[in-house]
Amino acid sequence: MCEMMKDKRLVRFQKWIARGSLIAGFCWGIFFSFSYMEESIPDKIWIERGKEESFDFHLPVTGEMEQAGLEVFGNQSPMVEKDKIKLDLNESFSLKSQEQGSYSMTCRLFGLFHIKEVNVEVVEQAQVVPCGIPVGIYVKTDGILIIGTGTVTGSDGMNYEPAENLVKSGDYVKTINDQVIGNKEELIEKINQCQGEPVVLGILREEEYIQIKLQPVQTSQEEYKLGIWVRDDLAGVGTLTFYDEEGKYGALGHPVSDLDTGTKVSMGEGTLYDAEIAGITKGEKGNPGEIAGVITYLDQYRLGTVEENTNVGIYGNLEKTPDKVGQESYYPVGLKQEIEEGEATIISTVSGERKEYSIVVTDLDYNSENKGILFQVTDSELLNLTGGIVQGMSGSPIIQNGKVIGAVTHVFVQDASKGYGIFIENMLEH
Incomplete structure (x- = not known):
């Protein structure tokens, strides 16, 4: 009798498990269907x-x-x-x-x-000049960027960490003792003027303004330090994507981020310069490779201003047409619904000559901010030269059926022949 009761309970338990699995599978199917359909329809x-x-x-x-x-x-x-x-x-x-x-x-x-x-x-129908040329980007940060904290050796020979757990990487110093400061030299000057008295830093942290009191450490007779590493400018080489009939341009297809903090840089004033490619590190599995560029900070190489740093690229105004673009040729803009999986090209100057290289669009994600186009490089010349997509090619225009459809934004670390691109309409609506 006991064995029979155990068998019945086991059967009931198995049925309960089966029903539970069926219900869970049904719920998961509904959730997956909703998610799939939500992703398949553009926002x-x-x-x-x-x-x-x-x-x-x-x-x-x-x-x-x-x-x-x-x-x-x-x-x-x-x-x-x-x-x-x-x-x-x-x-x-x-x-x-x-x-x-x-x-x-x-x-x-x-x-x-x-x-x-x-x-x-x-x-309205839009048209732009696709560029694909290297440009130098120099910008001042909007505030003084804190990239880290460290140990300070005082004049007494002891080690101190006055800023530890108080400020964070990615913070921007806007004021000291309620006085606005414009660069790191002014910050150093104000700290020394305090003669060891506590100072109050006005910090912008993720769009929130806060005040933090720090105790400077005397390191010599006339020198005091807070134990923070700071930066007030940055420079780099990227790719100019396009400019329009009014001379407004877009570049990169993703934000300029600080290498040390990994955060999007809050920009002040900036300048766009002509740049030259000095060398290429070929992309390999696990190593995305990169382009090394040279920027000449002279007025005759100045191309325009840098005014915005957004999640979909940097923007500003050209003061002259870049020589490397050659004869202006306007292309119509291709919208998301016009893009097809299949052959396309990217425009790049990695060889020293501005030219088009063959790619294949393999997948589309209509709702991605700057990874909506998945593609693979098929051009043998580009594969031999760079291995595919390398750092510094971000912003290279993508062309399909005679229209600008997007720009290169990211490379696959494990496979340099594959990359992501942003839809051009995302760059145009920033």
């Missing part, structure tokens, strides 16, 4: 004014948006209810508008379960 869609833009998502999702100013084409006949258009995203369709403006499309699974809101922007 934002651009359409050019007056042009019919085609979309083909093949998802069991409906989209609802305002009818005013929009025309819909395709195999489906959209439902119109109370000035709202209902689209079946399982069928291909096209949108067209004669007026600039913004629309919101509500996406629902099977027309019932909310997935996301998609912003539809009607914009």
